[in-house]
Amino acid sequence: VQLQASGGGLVQAGVSLRLSCAASGRTFSAYSMGWFRQAPGKEREFVAWISRSGGSTYYVDSVTDRFTISRDNAKNTVALQMNSLKPEDTAVYYCAASRVLYSRTNAENEHVYNYWGQGTQVTVSS
Secondary structure, eight states: OOEEEEOOEEEETTOOEEEEEEEOSSOGGGSEEEEEEEOTTSOOEEEEEEOSSSOOEEEOGGGTTTEEEEEETTTTEEEEEEOSOOGGGOEEEEEEEESSOOSSTTTTOGGGOOEEOOOEEEEEEO
16 A cells, blocks of 8 residues: 555645545455554644544544544545644654554554555644
8 A cells, every 4th residue: 555645735734634645456455454644843642533434533632623634445545634733743644554553542553554655744833
């Protein structure tokens, strides 16, 4: 699976941004998907996860009620809708696919993801 993230940009605090991740291959629905981010000088951190069917989602506390992860298995895409952006959301955002993750348990562990996109920069100014 090859992943291509897009949709990043420079925005002001309080606005919304939608990231998209396009996956190649015909087995997209066999992967649960996650979004991670890495801010300058910090380790990469988990942001959100969605199950294979899209019926289950999980978020890091700092983005709950602001971010929404969704997927379209017919189009091989996963999206991250980010609302009420804050300067602390500034980071490079990565999408990732896991063949072995079947539930939210361990979704925060980047080592269970098999494939990673190249990242898209999100910068939120105050």
